[in-house]
Amino acid sequence: MRADHLGFACGAALGFLGDLALGDPRRGHPVAAFGRAAQAVEQRLWRDHRGYGALHTLLCAGGTAAAAGALARTVRRSRTAGVALTAATTWAVLGGTSLGREARAIGGALAAGDIEVARERLPHLCGRDPQALDGAQMARAVVESVAENTSDAVVGALVWGALGGVPGLAGFRAVNTLDAMVGHKSPRYRRFGWASARLDDVVGWPGARLTAALTVLAGPDPRGAWRVARRDASRHPSPNAGPVEAAFAGALGVRLGGTLAYKGRVEHRPVLGAENRPVETADIERAVRLSRRVSLLALGVAIGVRAAVSRGRAAGSLSPDRLTRRNR
Structure with a gap:
């Protein structure tokens, strides 16, 4: 089991x-590639029905986790191959660097006063309607997206990697990708995407709480992060985005939430950190740096959790009952 822990840590x-x-x-x-395959399955299965959506989720997410598990079993006897597989899967499912690049690109355009360029790039980061947003609103959207995607694109994946190895990494990313594809409340996906959205809520729960906790520890204002997260997290309509965005709001000393414009609909969300100042363009860089610190801490936590899981399995395999039977 020690080899399992060290292999995961290195990979x-x-x-x-x-x-x-x-x-x-x-x-x-x-x-x-997974997204294209999931879309092909959707084209064959789509019905305005929750059952068909659940089948789509099972085939795509469950199939991905099962395939990753089978691949992990084939390399089990080779420590080098196991490390390589874990490393390749971890790289494939993490998106922290691309998240920071996109956020900084929008921040640079806003700082230069080029609103149109910022509007062109915003859809690469989130689903807001850029034509309905001014510079300050886009800056707020970017900070909110950095906060939420720190959990979705980095921390959550590492948590499930620690708990489930390569299948956990691949399965989490499959569920999260499906939610982005079909989990929104459009007329086409209100029923079909229900299962993907609910499953994403479940698998995203531990990563979101860990992200919020690490934001409190790593942020420039731990007390503010704790205060806003504890008070405002439950006000957000998303059970997982709420703790993360509230913690970022408190840590950075800014207001998040409020009115959001998507294509075809407008949402009025509660404000997180109402006593703080509005988001400014410079806060995008602060959010990216905070995201990077949280991600690095999450890697350390994941390695520690994997060690605990390995020790637990080892203790189970050497239980007194099994030792007694082994010595007979």
Whole structure:
């Protein structure tokens, strides 16, 4: 079991460094390939029905986790191959570097006063309607997206990697990608995407809480982060985005939430950190740096959790009952 822990630690660290150095490739990304496959399955299965949506989720997310598990079993006897597989999977499912690049690109456009360029790039980061937003509203959207995606694109994946190894990494990213594809409340996906959205809420729960806790520890204002997260997290309509965005709001000393414009609809969300100042363009860089610190801490936590899981399995395999039977 010690080898299992060390293999995960080395592979996860290498994958994390790979994401830092390379980010996401423009072509041939495994997550994009999964998205195309999931879309093909959707075209065959789609009905305005929750049951068909649940089947779509099972085939796509469950199939991905099962395939990753089978691949992990094939390399189990080779420590080098196991580390390489963990590293490649970790790199494929993490998106922290690309998140920071997109956020900084929008921040740079806003700082230069080029609103149109910022509007062109915003859809790469979130689903807001950029034509309905001014510069300050786009800056707020970017900070909110950095906060939420720190959990979705980094911390949540590392948590499930620690708990489930390569299948946990791949399964979490599959669920999160499906939610982005079909989990929104449009007329087409209100029923079909229900299962994906609910499953994403479940698997995202531990990562969101860990992200909020690490934001309190790593942020420039721990007391403010704790105060706003404890008071305002439950006011957000998303059970997982709420703690993360509230913690970021408190840590950065800014107001998040309020009116949001999507294509075809407008949402009026509660304000998080109402006593704080509005978001400014410079806060985008602060949010990206905070995201990076939280991500690095999450890697350490994931390695520690994996060690605990390995020790627990080892203790179970050497229980007194099994030792007694072994010695007979």
